[in-house]
Amino acid sequence: MFLLTTSLSLPVTSYGDEGMYLFNDLPLETLKQKHNFEPNSQWADQLRLASVRFNSGGSGSFISSDGLVLTNHHVASDTLHKLSTPELNLIEDGYLAKSLDQELKAPDLELNQLVSIEDVTDRVNEAVKPGASSDDALKQRRGVISTIEEESFEKTGLRSDVVTLFGGAQYHLYRYKKYTDVRLVWAPETKAAFFGGDADNFEYPRYNLDATIMRVYEEGKPAKLDNFLRWSPEPLQESELVFVSGNPGRTQRIFTVAALKFLRDDRLPYVLDFLRRKEILMQQFGLEGTEQARRARDELFGIQNARKAYTGMLAGLQDPQTFVAKQAREDKLLNQLRDNPEHKELAAAWAEIAEIQDAKREMLTQTVSLRSTLFDTAMQIVLLTTEDLKPNDQRLHEFTDASRDSKLQSLLSEAPIYEDLEQVKLSDELSRLTILRGAEDTLIQAILDGKGPRERAAALVEGTQLADVAFRKQLIEAGNDAVQQSNDPMIQLARKLEAEYRRIRERNEQIEERERQAYAKVTQAVTQIEGTGGYPDATFTLRLAFGTVKGYVEDGKQIDPTTNFAGAYQHAEAHKGQADFDLPESWMNAKDEVDLDTQLNFVCTADIIGGNSGSPVVNRDGELVGLIFDGNIQSLTSDYLYSDEQARAVSVSGVGIIEALRSIYDAQSLADSIGK
Amino acid sequence: MFLLTTSLSLPVTSYGDEGMYLFNDLPLETLKQKHNFEPNSQWADQLRLASVRFNSGGSGSFISSDGLVLTNHHVASDTLHKLSTPELNLIEDGYLAKSLDQELKAPDLELNQLVSIEDVTDRVNEAVKPGASSDDALKQRRGVISTIEEESFEKTGLRSDVVTLFGGAQYHLYRYKKYTDVRLVWAPETKAAFFGGDADNFEYPRYNLDATIMRVYEEGKPAKLDNFLRWSPEPLQESELVFVSGNPGRTQRIFTVAALKFLRDDRLPYVLDFLRRKEILMQQFGLEGTEQARRARDELFGIQNARKAYTGMLAGLQDPQTFVAKQAREDKLLNQLRDNPEHKELAAAWAEIAEIQDAKREMLTQTVSLRSTLFDTAMQIVLLTTEDLKPNDQRLHEFTDASRDSKLQSLLSEAPIYEDLEQVKLSDELSRLTILRGAEDTLIQAILDGKGPRERAAALVEGTQLADVAFRKQLIEAGNDAVQQSNDPMIQLARKLEAEYRRIRERNEQIEERERQAYAKVTQAVTQIEGTGGYPDATFTLRLAFGTVKGYVEDGKQIDPTTNFAGAYQHAEAHKGQADFDLPESWMNAKDEVDLDTQLNFVCTADIIGGNSGSPVVNRDGELVGLIFDGNIQSLTSDYLYSDEQARAVSVSGVGIIEALRSIYDAQSLADSIGK
Structure with missing residues (x-):
């Protein structure tokens, strides 16, 4: 599961479909050249405003005009757990609200919608007095960041976070609309969501319905949303270009x-x-x-x-x-x-970072x-x-x-x-x-x-x-x-x-501040020598990744990029008697009703990491086609190294979610309201 | 489960029923004064010769004239595991040989029967040249030990081990008759032997049939044994005096x-x-x-x-x-x-041991x-x-x-x-x-x-x-x-x-040698000041412990010293749905045949530790009444501290084993041959 771990922010140059791009610095040139795709700003704004961050450590998206939110079951499971009692076991049994008054309020969820981004690098840097010691610089920087955030909050009423990017080379002010009244609409059983359990986690092929639907409320009523994702009725095709909008938590690709x-x-x-x-x-x-x-x-x-x-x-x-x-x-x-007198002093940053490791140790x-x-x-x-x-x-x-x-x-x-x-x-x-x-x-x-x-x-x-x-x-x-x-x-x-x-x-x-200053120099050096800025290391803020639906070769065997419901039933049969490989009763009972050819999971080359769990996957038209929930085992090194040879992001197919809602969970009206 | 961990040998003074005594230095005075019991040398010899050590890390006893050996299921499980295949799963399904030719040969078991003990301390010490450095002393001691063992082996054909006792204050030559053709006769299912699994391990009350019966062979035929344990037909009574003869692996009671x-x-x-x-x-x-x-x-x-x-x-x-x-x-x-000029220099041993800890670190x-x-x-x-x-x-x-x-x-x-x-x-x-x-x-x-x-x-x-x-x-x-x-x-x-x-x-x-020398001085000091030799720390060699059948108080609640078969069925019912709390089919099917009042497990105050698993428990008459298989959670500190307030040794009752063989496992003829 691509859950958030912890965060430290740094910058990189990109290869292949690598990259977790800032919404205010999208890789338009690359997309045009490599994938012949030129999104307009409306496409990007719509996607950004339909994306939400779960502050508990994941991502999600708005999927209807009346406040429905899609995320992973494993992102929601913290809430499912808190809402459960020995009598009402949501984790084990799942849940479906048949009407608004059955929707269960999460005790402490906060969802954030990214409303605007503003570059405040100059103001932050100006607050640091020339020649300030590292400790003083830290205090001055901390102070000005708190001030910027407070001013913004006072002015707009929006949650305002100054985000450190490129390891301290840039500071951006992110403003979020907060949703704190979030209610549970539908969750499948853990047996369906986490089918294969710890054994199958980070593996592929997979057959998981790792999805949950919630709803945001305002003033006690379902929130009215202008920006939400339409739903594509088509299954994913091999080589199809897709985009992931979510909140990768932490990468360390710039690491020395x-x-x-x-x-x-x-x-x-x-x-x-x-x-x-x-x-x-x-x-x-x-x-x-x-x-x-x-x-x-x-x-x-x-x-x-x-x-x-x-x-x-x-x-x-x-x-x-x-x-x-x-x-x-x-x-x-x-x-x-070292060969360039102009950049010579930047090389000291590497030695500085080596020293910092001793302090961290x-x-x-x-x-x-x-x-x-x-x-x-x-x-x-x-x-x-x-x-x-x-x-x-x-x-x-x-x-x-x-x-x-x-x-x-x-x-x-x-x-x-x-x-x-x-x-x-x-x-x-x-x-x-x-x-x-x-x-x-x-x-x-x-x-x-x-x-x-x-x-x-x-x-x-x-x-x-x-x-x-x-x-x-x-x-x-x-x-x-x-x-x-x-x-x-x-x-x-x-x-x-x-x-x-x-x-x-x-x-x-103090150590982090020293590190930030050193990595800001590393970023400068990399940019000057290698000539690309690319994207900053992940910071649990909204990013856009892209890639294509694509299989891979493992132990000499070609792995298909997509799976279907028939595969789920076969997988259960093949692992009979093993813990966590039983499909829930609802699936077994519905076996005759389900269209077994319907796509269930798929992989793509998009560059994701922990925190991206629950991110919507959209097509060129900005329609939802999938829901990120995992990376394969080969992607586990992507914290510090992206590769598209075998590493893949794993998603639930949009069509699979709809098929499950209709044919397994008897949730027709919920399915009808999605994307509208 | 009181399995062997690893071994390092040291000495102690005793309290209460504390003590793991050498068979050539039994606490006759204590037994007489405290328990009014005076065993003769035949009693002790018989018990010693009926005891066996499993070199894989446990204890056992001879229980018939034709080579039957009783030990724990968890001591035998290494062998059960090695004899199992996907088709013949002895661990899960248990086993009963209906005739001699169905007895399964263990691939690498060695059982040792302690035939004699000889004090060779003087010879070992004389081999160390006066003023030898610690390293030289180590070599000289190692050399003479190998020579003593080889001479004994050549002369007697018996396995000959020089055992370091009291942390190096004494060296004894132990001669063992080896049995290497050992065959499996009966084992229950793991569900019966390890009922309650990891959750119940080291807990009490318990209801475990942690027993397995093997047979030693010589020249392809069941070994004829002169020394074996008779079986008491009576259940244990509260306060009854019992003895444990087995091979405690390692204690560190002398530790500074x-x-x-x-x-x-x-x-x-x-x-x-x-x-x-x-x-x-x-x-x-x-x-x-x-x-x-x-x-x-x-x-x-x-x-x-x-x-x-x-x-x-x-x-x-x-x-x-x-x-x-x-x-x-x-x-x-x-x-x-320090107050005594004669002993003053012995105090240096404590400082030496403190230094040795740095080397060990x-x-x-x-x-x-x-x-x-x-x-x-x-x-x-x-x-x-x-x-x-x-x-x-x-x-x-x-x-x-x-x-x-x-x-x-x-x-x-x-x-x-x-x-x-x-x-x-x-x-x-x-x-x-x-x-x-x-x-x-x-x-x-x-x-x-x-x-x-x-x-x-x-x-x-x-x-x-x-x-x-x-x-x-x-x-x-x-x-x-x-x-x-x-x-x-x-x-x-x-x-x-x-x-x-x-x-x-x-x-x-080298460090161990330094430590042995230091602890030899500590032993000397303790003996001179506190005036008792007691027993040496455990060395995975045969020892006699004693104690009484006795309950204890836990969280304000009185815990009975014995359990019965009825309790086993109740325990399974109370933990329904939890892993490892299902009794095997054989038990469920036999519920009506079993005498539910028959004693199944009991606790006593005898001083045992890992390695004692499988030790016979005998009464004053030297008859087998139980089979050690565990200590309770309060006994886990007994490595370095004996207490009889709550710490208890946990055993299967002898009568429980017979009842299970007859009423659950349909092993009448095996039950008939035990103790004869």
């Missing part, structure tokens, strides 16, 4: 050899150890009973997905050939730089963030009420006026918090932190308070009132003094850790 | 605070990361299909068991209270030592052992054929004349080797080693040969002929020159790694 080595030798091994630890933890919790399994499932899926993605990424980096090509290109570039294991909902809530409340006392331009970024509402929405979510799961997670985090800092560390001793991790976690979870939304609300409203004096044990723990949290964060942001 | 901190801060976190990595790897492989799941299952179970055991052990060590008590005792002891991640059957086979063949050229007393220990036969038996095992599984395991090991040594390491570059770990592993596994037993035999017989010139890629890889393997091993053995 030194930076990739840090990834390979330190960061990915560390992250994988972490993920495997959490995977086993969640599995173990799920073994305790069916209800525990239900509670753990959504998080477990996310962890497994990330583990599989990072494993593929590391495998690519551990292949010596990856570095042969990368090193050759870097050597050539550096030689050209040192910070890698430094954390006091205990990953559990209750602790995180406590820490956010402690930070929020402290930041509220500061002037806007000096606050941590997520607590500025422009961002505060989004933060509050998540802090006051009605989503259930399960004490048994919290206890297990917090206990594991206390144990992990004890290992990372050492049991003799004074902060650890203060945290554990003379108890073992399990016992301490039990006391904290049993003692806190933070599971109660009203208590959270009251505490936030009471403000900083009340929080400082609170005797809630989780709040007290967060207060104990606040100073260290700020120290670590400050240090990391 | 510094040594326990190394465990807590470094070794256990490292091992747990390793185990979680392998657990996910095996799970992923199993997802590929039912046959793959079958191939991976036995190893996966072992990994999960170890992961759960070590997690419990770490939790105990991360509890600050564990160290409060330990530190207080150590401080008191050290003060008493440094070596922790140093390895070139790629854990896969084919690579391990290659490395063993390379080492064997090189060691064969050396005089006996200079060889690595497992290649001396006294050990070579056991080594050959395992190298020439007919157990199947699965290429797909080997490839996945080797690929993971290459990736892991790349992380540990760094991708730029010249040895790594030589190993990977310009390829990524996956590609390289595929080439190695496809290229080697080592899966063929005849090829292995021929290579070993051809000797060192042939191995040096072999173009088998796996052999070539092992040759590339041989020097580094020897360097790391030599360094580790």
Whole structure:
């Protein structure tokens, strides 16, 4: 599943159908020359305004005039999970609202529609005083960004984010219309959406109905939309040109050899150890009973997905050939730089980046963030009420006026918090932190308070009132003094850790700032020597990718670019008796009604990455033809290396979704309203 | 499951029913005073000679005059796995030989019966020249041990092992009669043996039939045995005194605070990361299909068991209270030592041990052992054929004349080797080693040969002929020159790694020798100050433990010491729908025939640990009353700390085994022959 991981923003030159382009800098020349396609600005605006970002970590699109939103089941699953109870298991059973009043409100979703983009690079750079130290530059830049965002927010009422592009060479102001009343209309069973489970994840051929439909509301009514995608009635054809409009989360294609080595030798091994630890933890919790399994499932899926993605990424980096090509290109570039007196000093950026990796290595294991909902809530409340006392331009970024509402929405979510799961997670985090800092560390001793991790976690979870939304609300409203004096044990723990949290964060942001400055120089160097700007590394902001529907060869075998419903039934039969390979009852019952030749999934060469999950795929006419939900295993290295030899984006076909709604889910009127 | 982990040998003083006593130094006084029991030497000899060690990592007992052996299903599962095929799935379906000719021969089992014990401490110590350096002492000690073993082997024809006890304060020569023709008679289904699966592992109450019966053969016929255990027809009673005769693998009760901190801060976190990595790897492989799941299952179970055991052990060590008590005792002891001019210098041992932990920390991640059957086979063949050229007393220990036969038996095992599984395991090991040594390491570059770990592993596994037993035999017989010139890629890889393997091993053995010398002083100090010798830390050699059948209180609730068959059916009903909580068909079908009140499992306070799995539990009359198979979760800290407050050994009741054989498995004649 192409879910969002985390974000760091950088720039690149492109090959083949490579590229995640900015909507204000589309590759018009390439599209014309390579694909004989010349979109007008209306085509692009329409597509942009019909695209939405799920702030929980994915993409989606508007697909009707009355607010319908299409995304992946696995993007929606966080919401499905939060809406489920032991009695109403949306994850397992799926859902169909037969009327508007049956549509279920998501407890904390925020959808963003990108309304405008403005280049504010000059204003940001002017705020940095000449000769400012790296730390001062960071403060000045942070300050002006908060100011720009606040001014924009005040003026337009729109969510306003300054986005760092090309690793700091450009800053753009993105304005979003926010939708926070989002309701569930239809979801299939996980058995259909995640057919083949962890085994089939990142594989192809696939037969997954990884789709869910929601609806945005305004003032309690379905939102009226001017911009939404029409739906193509035609299946995809081999070689057809398609476009993907979505929010790729993070790529690192500009990374220098030194930076990739840090990834390979330190960061990915560390992250994988972490993920495997959490995977086993969640599995173990799920073994305790069916209800525990239900509670753990959504998080477990996310962890497994990330583990599989990072494993593929590391495998690519551990292949010596990856570095042969990368090193050759870097050597050539550096030689050209050094030969040119004008660019000579830019070469220093590579050495700077190598040094920065040492600093990152040192910070890698430094954390006091205990990953559990209750602790995180406590820490956010402690930070929020402290930041509220500061002037806007000096606050941590997520607590500025422009961002505060989004933060509050998540802090006051009605989503259930399960004490048994919290206890297990917090206990594991206390144990992990004890290992990372050492049991003799004074902060650890203060945290554990003379108890073992399990016992301490039990006391904290049993003692806190933070599971109660009203208590959270009251505490936030009471403000900083009340929080400082609170005797809630989780709040007290967060207060104990606040100073260290700020120290670590400050240090990391300083390193990132140094890195941004260095990569801005790298971008400059690449542009000057290789002559292309291309597209910036992904930043979980809206991008346009393009490609063609195309099969590939794997182990000497030609893989077809499309699959159909007949294949789904055959796949289930071939894997009979294996976990996650049973189609749901609804599919088995409808086998005679379904047109088995209908296209179900397809692959294309478009350049996507985690965060693109749920992105609409459109044709030359801007009509929806598919829904991105995955990349194949060969695409897992695309974080740092695009290739169209075998790497492919995997989508659900638009016609497949309609066929399923009509023939399997008895959702005629929903199917009728799509695209209209 | 109380399976063997790994071994390092050390000494202790005892509390309560603590103690794993040497058969040549039984706690007669304690038994008399505490339990009013005075066993005569015949009682002890009979029990010793009826006990067997499974060299694959467990314990067992002779239970009939015609060679029947009782052990755990999970001790036998390695053999069940090796004897299984996709068509004959012994792990899933169990097995019952209806006649002698249906008994299935294990491909590589070796069972050891302890025939005699001789104290050779003086001879070992005299071989170390006064003033020898630590390295020289190691060589001299190693040499004399090999010589003693060889002389004994030549003289008696018995397997002869010199065992290091009390951390090097004593050396005893153990002579074993070896049984290498071992055949499977009866095994239940895994659903009955491992009822409740990973979720119930190390929990109590339990309802597991974790038992399997084999038979030892001599010269192609069932062995005639003089010593075997009679079977008690009575269920266990609360407070009844019981004895456990088995082979606890490793305890570390003598460990100093510094040594326990190394465990807590470094070794256990490292091992747990390793185990979680392998657990996910095996799970992923199993997802590929039912046959793959079958191939991976036995190893996966072992990994999960170890992961759960070590997690419990770490939790105990991360509890600050564990160290409060330990530190207080150590401080008191050290003060008493320092106050006494005679013992003063012994205190230096504690500082020495603290230093040794630094050396161990440094070596922790140093390895070139790629854990896969084919690579391990290659490395063993390379080492064997090189060691064969050396005089006996200079060889690595497992290649001396006294050990070579056991080594050959395992190298020439007919157990199947699965290429797909080997490839996945080797690929993971290459990736892991790349992380540990760094991708730029010249040895790594030589190993990977310009390829990524996956590609390289595929080439190695496809290229080697080592899966063929005849090829292995021929290579070993051809000797060192042939191995040096072999173009088998796996052999070539092992040759590339041989020097580094020897360097790391030599360094580790030097550290262990230093540690042994230091702990010998600690033993001396403890004996002089606290006045008791007690028992030495476990060494995977035969020990006697004792205790009483006794319940305990958990979360305020009284836990009964015994369970019965009725409870098993109720437990299955209560966990309906959860994986691993279905009883097998045989049990469901026999529900009406089984006497539901028959005792099935029980707990007692005897001091056991991994390696004790399969140990017989006997009563005052030396009759078999149970079969150890587990410890409860509270016993997981017993590696370094015995307690009888909540920690319990978990056993199958003898009467439960007979009832199952008669009423569920239709094995009347087998049941009739037991104990006779």
